[in-house]
Amino acid sequence: MIQNRGDGAPGQVKEVTSLANPLVKDIKALSLKKFRDQQNAFMAEGLKLVIDALDLGWSIRTLVFAKSARGNPAVEKVAARTVAAGGTVLEVSEKVLTAITRRDNPQAVVGVFAQKLMPLKGISPGEGDVWVALDRVRDPGNLGTIIRTADAVGAKGVILVGETTDPFSLETVRATMGSIFAVPVAKASQEAFLAWRKGFSGLVAGTHLKGAVDYRTVDFGAQPVLLVMGNEQQGLTDELAAGCDRLLRIPQAGRADSLNLAVATGVMLFEIRRAALKLDGDSRS
Incomplete structure (x- = not known):
């Protein structure tokens, strides 16, 4: 289920606990090149990587973080930057994060970014x-x-x-x-x-x-x-x-x-x- 923390408008933090959620399905699909190309997007794991990407001007579409990271000042700051950039912020369960990253011990933060290639x-x-x-x-x-x-x-x-x-x-x-x-x-x-x-x-x-x-x-x-x-x-x-x-x-x-x-x-x-x-x-x- 999704429970909107706020009115559900773009940029609001959404709590996600279901693997059947469409947003989760779209992010999970990024494990396949076909869907990365279709969405022109990709995943990066880890708070430091997400901060580095934002500092270097990469466009973030979705920030996913574990419930356990709620209240972490650095995570809250990245969430605010994501909202300011027009991205979506998802607070998810450990089960959802494991499914997204395909790891048993996933990082607490995952960012979805637009792909960028130099001509x-x-x-x-x-x-x-x-x-x-x-x-x-x-x-x-x-x-x-x-x-x-x-x-x-x-x-x-x-x-x-x-x-x-x-x-x-x-x-x-x-x-x-x-x-x-x-x-x-x-x-x-x-x-x-x-x-x-x-x-x-x-x-x-x-x-x-x-x-x-x-x-x-x-x-x-x-x-x-x-x-x-x-x-x-x-x-x-x-x-x-x-x-x-x-x-x-x-x-x-x-x-x-x-x-x-x-x-x-x-x-x-x-x-x-x-x-x-x-x-x-x-x-x-």
Whole structure:
């Protein structure tokens, strides 16, 4: 049942205890890409993530919080911000929150936000900028971790090339630990990406098993860098490999002949940004 705390007007807090409630059904449906695309929306769990998203200007549609969080000053403040933004606030039972998040021990706060992608044509790399392009990334954990790592090194954004996993899936958003709100994401077909790449003014570097250059020997300098990483199983397509200025390799000494995509991307990003990160670290010490 829904019991309106107030007159039920938009922005009022609604108490929801039934899994059959239409609002709950709509939010639960966001676990499926089909419905995320239809609603142009996605879920993010955790009070900190919701606050970060609001601070970064993301549009909140619905705030869901557990009854146990009632009276928490931080939750009350976020609820007020949601109402001010024209969103809906739902106070729900533990059963409803568990169903929405598909977790036995869910976070006390969940936000539903409008999706936001950066258009490829809106990317204009400047001096020292780093962008990551991912070819057909399939694993949401990998994608989320890469977005989080891109955030950590100060990369400007991530470009998804071809058919990739959804950056707004619950699993991906969880793996980003909130960085989905800080790191711009663009999507493009391989053809559109290669056409855009022709106008890229800096170094386009890809990792490849056939790469002849040790990644540690490259002077990335202050120029814009576009790092192109391949699919987990197949690596880069021939077309994307041909579109790189340099094909690099990460030497390995053990029996494994390849690295996990997120690990390899992290290794590359920290190497590309090493000089800048060192300068930043020195300035803080």
